[in-house]
Amino acid sequence: MDFDQILYASIKACQxxxxxxxDYFGELKNVEDKFHAGLVSEADKESERVIKNYLLEKFPGTFFLGEETFFSNKEDKPSQQGKWICDPLDGTTNYVHQxxxxxxxxxFEWQNQVQVGVIDVPMLHETYTAVRGQGAFVNGKPIHVNKNTDFSKSLLATGFFPDDKRELEEQLHYFGSIVGDCRGVRRAGAAAYDLCQVARGVFDGFWEKNLSPxxxxxxxILVEEAGGVVRTYKNEVHTPYSRSLVAGNSTIVDGILKRFVTVKTSR
Known part of the structure; x- marks a missing residue:
């Protein structure tokens, strides 16, 4: 498999x-509320449609796992030719509110491992790219995770899942255990963007639960190729199908997980 070819096609699809x-920004006519899955607009659906059609025409043997398609048919399956994993609009609530x-x-997942990743941030004119073993880049320039190991000087990021009250309560306890020990915690509202900022060294670390592939x-893959680590809340190896995530350099990730343990033992 030529992963450079996959990368170029991914960039084109994201464009x-x-x-x-x-085109749709500020011009939406139809916004729906998906059950326990946030908002969806005609922009989400049209973005996924053009991305999916382009990729499957170019690589007809591959499987496409997209957020909006999956919400409609719940279909996910492996493919010997590889699998595309796509969120056509991460941060829909942000988008709806401009x-x-x-x-x-x-x-792009090949033989059960993601080999290529592209995240495009339209309003900032930024395209983040990574091919396994080749490093991470933004607009063609190399990026690296922050080397800071002093937790008290770290800028972190997180997200919340308000639809499940028990999970939200747990997340707020985790937040409370961390916010006083670091320089600050931000919530941008788009996990893919947060991971870009970890890979770029803007955020020292990021944690969130109930995320989807x-x-x-x-x-x-961006964080890993930028020199970082990605783990689960249980300090296990993270895959796109894990339900919790902690990312950053190894020292900051250990610091976040240590505080999670403290919360669990104190409750």
């Missing part, structure tokens, strides 16, 4: 999705 998102932090996340697949 097609970017045009859709910019807050300019949203992105397209696209990954399309939220994290591209971001995980």
């Amino acid at each position: 097609l999705g970017r045009k859709v998102l910019l 807050f300019p932090i949203f992105c397209i996340s696209l990954a 399309w939220d994290v697949a591209a971001g995980q």
